[in-house]
Amino acid sequence: MRTTSPSRHPYIASWTLLTDGVFASRPAEGALVLDELCSDTGSEMLLAALDRKEILPLPKLPSDRSTNPTWTRLTEAIAKNPADSSNRQRVRVLRELLSERGAFAQWWSEQVRAAVGKNDECAWLVLGAGCEAAEGRTLALDGVDLADGGAEILLNTGLIPPPGGTLETLLLQRVFDGECPYVTSVRSMPAQVAVALAPDTFHTTSKAGFAGQSSYMTQRRQDAVRALRRTNAPIATAASKRRFKSGEHGSTFPWSNTATALFDAVGRCWLASEIAVLGAASGHQAGHTTKRGPTAFGPNSHPAVLLAQIRHNANDEQWWRAQRSACVDELAQAEWVFALWAKASPNVIAALFADWESTLASLPVARQQVFQDRAIRLNSWGLLASFRSDVVATTDLGAQLLAARLPRQERTPSAPNQQQGGVRRGAPGAQARVTSLAQIAGTGKWFQVDQVASYR
Structure with a gap:
């Protein structure tokens, strides 16, 4: 039996209604529509449309973040398995489609702070490095593992170590030791040295x-x-x-x-x-x-x-x-x-x-x-x-x-x-x-x- 992929046009049309504020007076319904649109299939289509500039990001969530089903579903999925390859798409939905960069940065910072010294520490850092999640926030992550490329990954998250602190000193030493040749962020002073x-x-x-x-x-x-x-x-x-x-x-x-x-x-x-x-x-x-x-x-x-x-x-x-x-x-x-x-x-x-x-x-x-x-x-x-x-x-x-x-x-x-x-x-x-x-x-x-x- 022949199957066809769903058309992107209904997703784009529905997304446009959301961004135009059609559901502004009905936040509960808007939140449900948003959650339906941001399914795995819908997210892929909408991100592609965003890349082609066919749609605009959502100006703001239609409901409070703490009760928004899309925010809750996606962040819970990421937290369940931060190393999941599907997280890249989830992160893009949160940061780019939903315009929640600041909120995501705060949420990620809390998660990575709690993960230091645990088995999923690296996964959280890699997740953050893929999108410069920290966005210039100052975080004291003393005790974080900087070995095996860990210093470079940490710098790529956009995190700023407390100036003059132990973490900044250790990161600079890793840079001078040649362990951070491919840094992409320029948020922190050690990252700037590595890039320059x-x-x-x-x-x-x-x-x-x-x-x-x-x-x-x-x-x-x-x-x-x-x-x-x-x-x-x-x-x-x-x-x-x-x-x-x-x-x-x-x-x-x-x-x-x-x-x-x-x-x-x-x-x-x-x-x-x-x-x-x-x-x-x-x-x-x-x-x-x-x-x-x-x-x-x-x-x-x-x-x-x-x-x-x-x-x-x-x-x-x-x-x-x-x-x-x-x-x-x-x-x-x-x-x-x-x-x-x-x-x-x-x-x-x-x-x-x-x-x-x-x-x-x-x-x-x-x-x-x-x-x-x-x-x-x-x-x-x-x-x-x-x-x-x-x-x-x-x-x-x-x-x-x-x-x-x-x-x-x-x-x-x-x-x-x-x-x-x-x-x-x-x-x-x-x-x-x-x-x-x-x-x-x-x-x-x-x-x-x-x-x-x-x-x-």
Whole structure:
């Protein structure tokens, strides 16, 4: 028997009656009509119509929110299973069709505050990150889990941690550790820092500017830098250094200057070193302000020196060996692993692969995940040289990264490619606590440089 899908036109016509105020004098009947229209089928049709600008959002609920059947039904369904994939549509109905953004933000804030430390904490944060649910509300969520991408998810909710508090300090540290490269919100100061200094914004297809990013990505960074300037944050100075001054076109000065300014503002950190390494890996000519005394790696390191020396010594196996010996702390070891992979010649990498792989394996999981994500990104940008090698990896991660750098004709169908990666916690629509980076990258369109923004 042939079935037909219900027509959208009756839904659109009925919705128009609601928005025109036909039921203004009969709130009870209006509430019942609204609940019927916002069934699963009706919601899908109405949201599509809203996206096509065929209808307008409801100016206000026809009845009090506490007794409104649509608000009650949808919020109860979300609360029953915050990880349900159908929640995206429910949230859009509440926030966009019903114009209840503020009320939803308050409701979500109460739910996530109660969920901290519980099994559904991640699900509530992922739900909020999908729509920037907090909308700039200040929330003290001390004790929230920031591991496995949790810090980035929290920043994407639009939540503002209490200024100067423990949570803000911890979030900033996660940003400086490179764990928040894909932040979309610019509501909070840590989020603004993450966006203004995001690694993706330091990749360019031009010799005279930072081209190649989407207009959305560019606008987001500009908003973040302006917000930092309003607060006179020292990091705003670092973010403003990402430009080619007169006479610097085609050089690595923007990377060197930015990394140096960030180093001056906060001291040694992964993010400053990463920006320096990205500059070294770029196809631009060497350009940096010479520093006397500091080293490329170790406690006395400086990012400008790092940029200059890994370029100069790309083919010097003995230099790289000596630098590894100078890496006595975890941060230095992570920097050495990344710099070697990003800039050393294929022959040097092959000669030092055993040391490189053992050093990588000794790092904490969070550091490994950050490195793996960056290695994937560099490969996707075409900045890593292919090489043939008889090197045999002893770890899965080493094997994946080696396979990604083989010439394309030598890759086997089963070999992981550059889009495969480690693990990060939760992504929009994720059900499990740990999700593969490849899945998240695919869902978030990272390899298309975030050409489409998530809905607001």
